Amino acid sequence: MRIVSLLPAATDFVAALGLLPSLTGRTHECDWPPGALDDVPVVTSSAIDHDVLSSREISAAVGGEHRGSGLYSLDSALLAAAEPDVVLTQDLCDVCAISYRQVSETVRAMEGDTRVVSLEPRTLEGIFTCLTTLGEVLGVPEQIEAAGGTPLLADAGEHTRPITWDAVVGARPDILLLIPCGFPPERTEAELPLLTGLPGWDEIPAAHILDGPAYFNRPGPRVVDGAELLADVLHG
Known part of the structure; x- marks a missing residue:
């Protein structure tokens, strides 16, 4: 475009x-x-x-x-x-x-x-x-596409659903975004060892913890700021 x-x-x-x-x-x-x-x-x-x-x-x-x-x-x-x-x-x-x-x-x-x-x-x-x-x-x-990325495990507009860790690793993402609903970044970081100890974690090139409740999980105007944050993560 x-x-x-x-x-x-x-x-x-x-x-x-x-x-x-x-x-x-x-x-x-x-x-x-x-x-x-x-x-x-x-x-x-x-x-x-x-x-x-x-x-x-x-x-x-x-x-x-x-x-x-x-x-x-x-x-x-x-x-x-x-x-x-x-x-x-x-x-x-x-x-x-x-x-x-x-x-x-x-x-x-x-x-x-x-x-x-x-x-x-x-x-x-x-x-x-x-x-x-x-x-x-x-x-x-849609935030990931607007930021210049390609979502691998979800389509725009669909409800989120549980995804197995094997599916995450199997998708071979360049970047893994950690934005769990209801968790501020500090809580996500505190529970990060739950992921880092799983098989295949070392195969993921990069992972970023972002503020899900503030910029991604709520359908309000701050999702625009979220798209800008994603663009910075994806492209610098």
């Missing part, structure tokens, strides 16, 4: 879903996470030099000759070179980012089957709805 984000907030969503490695294009205003976007091509530019003009001059330019729609330019050649499967944009405000109409017209002129997705949250609830919607569009946000 190749993603181009034409909205800084959309780039934040992509980061929250652990999909920054799939980002092939961004706006000149995308700045989060710091330093993580330096190698992602910039496909937009602004007609206003914010570093030179005063705030009064910027306000006059926005409300004057530009009237929003002419504030930003989209480089169609760079966008095509990014070969996006999905382009993320918005249809709320022409002052905030490239207009939805401009993006749609540019994408229609490109070869390929690129989907344009408009994100338009107006409330806190709408922001979380956007995150869920975007997760569906991009094929996540």
Whole structure:
């Protein structure tokens, strides 16, 4: 999945879903996470030099000759070179980012089957709805997959079930995540010898104890933080 984000907030969503490695294009205003976007091509530019003009001059330019729609330019050649499967944009405000109409017209002129997705949250609830919607569009946000990993013993959405130790060893995982339900990391670490003494423990390349109740076992908003933690474990 190749993603181009034409909205800084959309780039934040992509980061929250652990999909920054799939980002092939961004706006000149995308700045989060710091330093993580330096190698992602910039496909937009602004007609206003914010570093030179005063705030009064910027306000006059926005409300004057530009009237929003002419504030930003989209480089169609760079966008095509990014070969996006999905382009993320918005249809709320022409002052905030490239207009939805401009993006749609540019994408229609490109070869390929690129989907344009408009994100338009107006409330806190709408922001979380956007995150869920975007997760569906991009094929996540199940935590392990969102973090760039492949779950070996469970499918997204299914109830957890008891798994034998032989099945764990037989799956030959690169990383074993220890996140038992209801156990904080300290309790998990205290009972770790129950696993380390089992046959096949030495065959597992790496094992990590994470805070299951805080970030993984409860279906609340902190699962997004859990996905970021997993991305750090998997990729550093």
